[in-house]
Amino acid sequence: MNRMSLWNVSMVMAPNLFHGDRRQEVRPTKTFAAAMATLNPALCVMSQVPCFLLAQVRRMNQASNRRRAPSRVRKRPQQDAPPLCDDVIRVRAPLQVKVSTAMRLDTTTTARNVTERFPRDAHSGETLRLYEAGGNIGERRLQPDCLLLDVYRVNPGCDWLIKP
Incomplete structure (x- = not known):
């Protein structure tokens, strides 16, 4: 900040x-x-990245992920991650809580709606932000008025993180 x-x-x-x-x-x-x-x-x-460029970056990341050789190291399965239904995301706030929160998306759910559900640290006064990480993109901070259902449909395999 x-x-x-x-x-x-x-x-x-x-x-x-x-x-x-x-x-x-x-x-x-x-x-x-x-x-x-x-x-x-x-x-x-x-400074916002146009949608067509973001779509091109997603395609490039998907292509590079397919070319990589599979890793011999097995990932540990997440303990708190049972399978979710369609249009339900799992949001993690690693700096605040140890477990993730499942949230159902509809056509009006924005990043601001999600971040408002997590408590802010009163002492730091920092604004919480929602990040899309993994899947077909590295990591990007979502704008507060971003419609999450659209992002989810483009990148269903991503992680959702709350960070300051």
Whole structure:
């Protein structure tokens, strides 16, 4: 979690994005930082990966998983993992609880709905995030308004993790 204010982040990022004379004064730096502070709220939208690229990464990961030779080491079966029904996911919060929680998905279930079911640490004040890990993708943090049933249908073999 970044505890820097928006202005401080802008002051750090501005010289890297707006190249100028090496003999810059403080005034141009403040002007560039003000421009960055204006752009920062839109950065989360501008930095999202388009769906077609994400689908291509999933296909590449599936192809590389098929090419790998099977491992001789056997994985231990999970103790708390009985088979689940369709549209039911098992969410783990390894930093909070030792067991996983089963949740049924419907067409309106979002990542925010899932993270709200887990208690937050009042002392740290960190926001909990839902991650999709494994299956046909490495690991990615899901946006709070992401519809989970769509993600589940694209990647049914993934693990669902709650992390700060």
